[in-house]
Amino acid sequence: MHSLLHPAYIPNIATFAAIAQNDICWEVCDNFQKQTYRNRIHICTDRGRLMLNIPIKHVGKDEGRQYYKDVQVENDYDWQRQHWRTLQTAYRTSPYFEYYEDEIAPLYTKTYTHLQDYNLKSIEIICDCLQIPMPTNKTSEFERTPSKHQDLRMLVDAKRKLDIAQPEYNQVFGERHGFIKNISTLDLLFNEGPNAHMYLKNLKLDHING
Numbered sequence: 317m318h319s320l321l322h323p324a325y326i327p328n329i330a331t332f333a334a335i336a337q338n339d340i341c342w343e344v345c346d347n348f349q350k351q352t353y354r355n356r357i358h359i360c361t362d363r364g365r366l367m368l369n370i371p372i373k374h375v376g377k378d379e380g381r382q383y384y385k386d387v388q389v390e391n392d393y394d395w396q397r398q399h400w401r402t403l404q405t406a407y408r409t410s411p412y413f414e415y416y417e418d419e420i421a422p423l424y425t426k427t428y429t430h431l432q433d434y435n436l437k438s439i440e441i442i443c444d445c446l447q448i449p450m451p452t453n454k455t456s457e458f459e460r461t462p463s464k465h466q467d468l469r470m471l472v473d474a475k476r477k478l479d480i481a482q483p484e485y486n487q488v489f490g491e492r493h494g495f496i497k498n499i500s501t502l503d504l505l506f507n508e509g510p511n512a513h514m515y516l517k518n519l520k521l522d523h524i525n526g
Contacts, residue, residue: 318453320465322346322384322472323435324353325370326423326442329519330478331471332501335443336516340451343469344432345458348372348384352472355431357500361406364493368399372431387431400424403502410488412509416445420502442501446513481520 319338324331331353334340348354355370371390375382400421407413419441428434443450461467470476484495485508496503504512 318465319468320462321468322354323432323439324472325355325435326357326438326500326502327353328498329501329504330480330498333516333519333521334468334471335451336448337521341453341455341465342451344385344454346384347381348387351474353474354472356474359406359500360487360489360496360503362489365496365499368402370431371395385432388429389431389434391427396424407488407506410506413506415509416505419445445505448513
């Protein structure tokens with residue numbers, strides 16, 4: 317059975333562990349919702365946990381909700397440059413930043429019109445870094461209660477607290493802030509490098525996979 321996930325912006329560790337451990341089908345027929353990981357990530361900086369947000373173009377109230385696939389990125393603001401500079405500052409001293417830098421950098425130089433396309437590309441690039449096959453299955457219609465898929469779509473909810481039993485690894489500012497759990501998989505990748513693949517494969521998700 318496939319597991320159903322929303323394409324998020326460089327997903328967090330719990331979400332990428334689900335990708336590494338399951339056959340994934342992408343939910344691409346839903347409405348866009350605010351306060352989700354569709355357009356935000358958390359990273360670890362010298363100030364602790366920090367959120368980076370992709371600005372989007374909002375439709376007028378008269379137009380109602382947008383489908384996620386129709387949501388456009390607000391590229392009048394140079395958010396890509398800001399995100400990349402923040403990532404460089406946060407992770408340039410990590411063990412594997414330089415190793416993956418050239419693969420990650422195109423996410424912050426090429427312009428994308430639609431958020432969902434950008435997110436899928438971000439996942440594809442991280443999958444390549446992790447040597448995990450990029451899932452290609454997508455939904456053809458929206459189902460509130462999926463009949464043929466395990467529903468993991470709640471993982472995109474930024475307000476949902478996941479109490480995962482996540483083994484600690486060395487983070488750049490760990491001595492200053494302690495271990496920060498379940499942030500963007502970029503943090504794991506830059507700090508653990510090739511070991512990140514097995515870390516995700518072995519992460520226990522029993523309470524999620526239920």
